[in-house]
Amino acid sequence: MNKYVTGDVIRRLREKKKLTQEELASKIFVSSKAVSKWETGQGFPDISLLEPLAKALDISVIELLSGEDIRNRNQCSNMIKGKFYVCPVCGNVIQSIGEAVVSCCGITLPPLEANPMDEDHLIHLEIVEDEYFVSLSHPMKKDHYISFLAALSDQGIQFIKLYPEGNAEGRLKINRVKKIFAYCNRHGLFQTDV
Numbered sequence: 001m002n003k004y005v006t007g008d009v010i011r012r013l014r015e016k017k018k019l020t021q022e023e024l025a026s027k028i029f030v031s032s033k034a035v036s037k038w039e040t041g042q043g044f045p046d047i048s049l050l051e052p053l054a055k056a057l058d059i060s061v062i063e064l065l066s067g068e069d070i071r072n073r074n075q076c077s078n079m080i081k082g083k084f085y086v087c088p089v090c091g092n093v094i095q096s097i098g099e100a101v102v103s104c105c106g107i108t109l110p111p112l113e114a115n116p117m118d119e120d121h122l123i124h125l126e127i128v129e130d131e132y133f134v135s136l137s138h139p140m141k142k143d144h145y146i147s148f149l150a151a152l153s154d155q156g157i158q159f160i161k162l163y164p165e166g167n168a169e170g171r172l173k174i175n176r177v178k179k180i181f182a183y184c185n186r187h188g189l190f191q192t193d194v
């Protein structure tokens with residue numbers, strides 16, 4: 001198993017909190033030598049210490065595990081900047097409107113980076129009344145298919161789950177939509193601006 005928290009992260013968070021190694025050690029009832037060892041990569045805290053360590057550093061356990069202090073950064077979130085996360089284990093899809101640490105099946109998920117469309121992942125749009133009829137000429141096989149379509153507007157998200165036995169198509173309301181996405185389980189997220 002990988003180290004769930006690295007020495008660099010502990011040192012960075014401790015220094016940010018303006019604590020000495022001794023001060024951090026005394027807060028979680030370990031020796032300053034132990035903290036020094038963690039920070040220099042000669043060991044890492046027992047899992048039972050994660051909670052007290054996170055508390056002493058004034059962050060959540062999940063923030064400690066990710067090495068990021070994510071609080072208070074999403075006050076000006078904009079739906080258009082929304083991010084998608086896909087769990088490679090169970091296929092769960094999660095969407096956030098700001099910075100987030102997202103984990104599923106025990107894995108911290110990186111946000112998907114949207115690619116510009118390519119030949120095999122061209123998103124066709126046809127306007128039908130107040131909707132976009134979205135379609136792709138893409139395989140829909142169990143091991144390679146478009147697993148969802150989504151549209152982002154400044155007000156929210158529309159999401160359509162697709163399945164290998166179906167077609168790579170769906171209808172999304174035009175209303176204020178700025179970006180349309182298609183996610184291929186093998187090649188990732190593709191985006192077109194509208």
Ligand SMILES: [Fe+2]
Nearest residue numbers: 120184186187
């Ligand atoms: Fe693909």
